[in-house]
Amino acid sequence: MSILILADHDDGQLAPATLNTVTAATQIGDDIHILVAGDASGEVAKSAAAIAGVSKVLTADDTTLAHGIAENVAPLILSMASDYSHLMAPATITGKNIMPRVAALLDVMQISDIIKVESPESFQRPIYAGNAIATVTSNEPVKVVTVRSTAFEPAAEGGSAVIEAAAASADAGLSSYVKSELSSSERPELTSAPIVISGGRGMQDGSNFAMLEKVADKLGAAVGASRAAVDAGFVPNDYQVGQTGKVVAPDLYVAVGISGAIQHLAGMKDSKVIVAINKDEEAPIFQVADFGLVADLFDAVPELETKLD
Amino acid sequence: MKVLVPVKRVIDYHVKVRVKADNTGVELANVKMAMNPFDEIAVEEALRLKEAGGADEVVAVSIGPSQNQETIRTALAMGADRGIHIESPHEIEPLAVAKLLKEVVAREEPGLVFVGKQAIDDDCNQTGQMLAALLGWAQGTFVSGIEIKGDSAAVIREVDGGLEHLEIRMPAVVTVDLRLNEPRYASLPNIMKAKKKPLDSISAADLGVDITPRLNITRVEEPPAREAGIKVSDVAELVDKLKNEAKVI
Ligand SMILES: Cc1cc2nc3c(=O)[nH]c(=O)nc-3n(C[C@H](O)[C@H](O)[C@H](O)COP(=O)(O)OP(=O)(O)OC[C@H]3O[C@@H](n4cnc5c(N)ncnc54)[C@H](O)[C@@H]3O)c2cc1C
Numbered sequence: 001m002s003i004l005i006l007a008d009h010d011d012g013q014l015a016p017a018t019l020n021t022v023t024a025a026t027q028i029g030d031d032i033h034i035l036v037a038g039d040a041s042g043e044v045a046k047s048a049a050a051i052a053g054v055s056k057v058l059t060a061d062d063t064t065l066a067h068g069i070a071e072n073v074a075p076l077i078l079s080m081a082s083d084y085s086h087l088m089a090p091a092t093i094t095g096k097n098i099m100p101r102v103a104a105l106l107d108v109m110q111i112s113d114i115i116k117v118e119s120p121e122s123f124q125r126p127i128y129a130g131n132a133i134a135t136v137t138s139n140e141p142v143k144v145v146t147v148r149s150t151a152f153e154p155a156a157e158g159g160s161a162v163i164e165a166a167a168a169s170a171d172a173g174l175s176s177y178v179k180s181e182l183s184s185s186e187r188p189e190l191t192s193a194p195i196v197i198s199g200g201r202g203m204q205d206g207s208n209f210a211m212l213e214k215v216a217d218k219l220g221a222a223v224g225a226s227r228a229a230v231d232a233g234f235v236p237n238d239y240q241v242g243q244t245g246k247v248v249a250p251d252l253y254v255a256v257g258i259s260g261a262i263q264h265l266a267g268m269k270d271s272k273v274i275v276a277i278n279k280d281e282e283a284p285i286f287q288v289a290d291f292g293l294v295a296d297l298f299d300a301v302p303e304l305e306t307k308l309d
Numbered sequence: 310m311k312v313l314v315p316v317k318r319v320i321d322y323h324v325k326v327r328v329k330a331d332n333t334g335v336e337l338a339n340v341k342m343a344m345n346p347f348d349e350i351a352v353e354e355a356l357r358l359k360e361a362g363g364a365d366e367v368v369a370v371s372i373g374p375s376q377n378q379e380t381i382r383t384a385l386a387m388g389a390d391r392g393i394h395i396e397s398p399h400e401i402e403p404l405a406v407a408k409l410l411k412e413v414v415a416r417e418e419p420g421l422v423f424v425g426k427q428a429i430d431d432d433c434n435q436t437g438q439m440l441a442a443l444l445g446w447a448q449g450t451f452v453s454g455i456e457i458k459g460d461s462a463a464v465i466r467e468v469d470g471g472l473e474h475l476e477i478r479m480p481a482v483v484t485v486d487l488r489l490n491e492p493r494y495a496s497l498p499n500i501m502k503a504k505k506k507p508l509d510s511i512s513a514a515d516l517g518v519d520i521t522p523r524l525n526i527t528r529v530e531e532p533p534a535r536e537a538g539i540k541v542s543d544v545a546e547l548v549d550k551l552k553n554e555a556k557v558i
């Protein structure tokens with residue numbers, strides 16, 4: 001069984017979620033290829049070739065493939081699809097944007113956001129914000145699958161796949177990239193960080209996130225947020241953890257001033273250890289917290305920071 | 310320009326969903342249903358476009374059993390002009406939905422389709438992208454800002470690292486994200502008025518689309534429960550537990 005994985009990258013670096021997708025693929029078959037579609041993405045191809053378990057890296061380099069424009073990348077994958085039993089991608093924004101377009105062009109249903117491989121045809125995936133887990137079996141001739149990265153370990157380095165050039169298809173002329181406004185941070189990336197500290201509406205103001213950042217810097221943690229904190233403009237959209245934001249499963253998740261709505265829990269309840277700091281002892285977040293501290297965050301967070309020395 | 314807005318009827322997001330004892334699905338009997346929250350945002354955006362003179366008609370379409378007409382009425386009460394109900398069984402997959410919507414697009418010829426980025430029941434996040442593919446149209450996904458500029462639209466997308474701006478050719482499919490707008494509530498007079506707005510009903514078969522499911526859901530179960538934790542009395546105890554018991558810092 002040959003499997004093609006669409007790499008997620010920004011032409012400079014391979015997104016870590018690609019590594020978790022390789023691990024999911026190794027549970028399905030052993031001939032794993034990675035497609036690096038981009039513009040001047042040579043470094044990404046090298047990183048992909050170094051992943052253990054990958055036998056081939058296909059590179060399609062063209063200006064029309066920069067920034068993962070779905071209308072241009074989907075036909076490229078389509079042109080390769082007949083060689084594969086599975087087409088996979090991480091369930092990141094890139095994977096979610098491109099893969100359903102591929103599936104529809106192949107006239108197959110996609111299996112979104114898998115958390116377990118039962119067999120090459122059968123997978124588990126969360127539904128209803130993770131309140132239920134469905135086992136889904138597909139008889140489609142080719143399985144189009146996106147993978148929840150937190151459910152699979154990242155694949156190790158140590159591979160030496162061959163790198164082959166693939167031809168890019170023409171510009172569909174439907175979408176063009178204008179610009180990005182990326183939030184820059186020296187901290188680890190949210191979905192792969194070992195520790196995450198998130199703030200909610202209880203933070204009251206964006207400037208108060210500085211308190212969380214100080215703790216994060218001492219712990220080597222990433223900073224996240226609830227939807228309410230993002231909607232209120234405290235922090236940018238890419239901080240949002242939850243059903244409709246990012247899914248994280250770090251060793252330690254610290255929820256500060258977050259009530260624990262199911263949509264938030266959907267994005268963090270698989271964390272190994274959960275800490276909640278909330279002044280309301282009835283807050284639902286305490287039902288999933290291993291360690292709950294009923295306190296005013298404006299006292300507790302600065303104290304936490306000093307006690308970490 | 311006409312705007313088409315597909316609206317899905319889902320379990321209300323406040324409801325705590327329960328898995329059926331026989332593991333065939335989740336409990337739907339006597340459960341409060343509502344319009345998928347992202348679809349409210351889609352309807353709102355279509356209405357704002359119309360109010361700003363950028364669209365002349367907003368058509369809401371829902372695919373599912375007869376109760377889906379209630380969801381269409383909600384869209385009409387918010388301000389949509391007309392509804393189309395496509396009768397189908399409750400469980401219908403995104404690929405089939407996209408194929409049915411493609412037929413509706415062929416009949417209605419909208420300039421834009423605003424779709425929710427994700428249905429909060431199946432959490433599939435596929436329909437808009439599939440529809441765009443089947444139509445050969447541009448797609449703007451996870452959109453938190455849109456400005457129509459003649460035969461193209463400038464969209465702002467919520468991406469993993471922040472925001473991305475794209476220029477997409479019209480007609481297009483746009484999937485809407487949370488920050489696009491704050492949907493309005495339907496007023497009582499508008500709810501009354503909505504009862505008189507036109508709502509057509511057709512069957513999936515009339516559109517010539519095969520909606521047989523492609524995937525087989527063999528089992529639905531509860532996720533593993535987390536063990537109850539403890540309350541710590543102060544920050545010192547918390548730090549001690551994290552260092553010496555959980556060993557995570
Ligand atoms: C379609 C849809 C999708 C959604 N997706 C997501 C998602 O992906 N992620 C997400 O997070 N939410 C999501 N939500 C929103 C979710 O339902 C909740 O509204 C949101 O998570 C609440 O955020 P919060 O806990 O920060 O705010 P609140 O619920 O207002 O809670 C604030 C908490 O802070 C505490 N607090 C206040 N002041 C202090 C203080 N001084 N010290 C200590 N504690 C304090 C309060 O006791 C309270 O518990 C979604 C909702 C919908 C409808």
Ligand SMILES: Nc1ncnc2c1ncn2[C@@H]1O[C@H](COP(=O)(O)O)[C@@H](O)[C@H]1O
Nearest residue numbers: 315316317372425427428433434435436
């Ligand atoms: N049965 C349906 N009727 C109308 N619209 C639907 C239906 N199913 C999905 N959609 C639309 O597709 C979006 C994404 O759904 P999904 O791909 O299932 O996550 C929803 O927010 C709706 O806008």
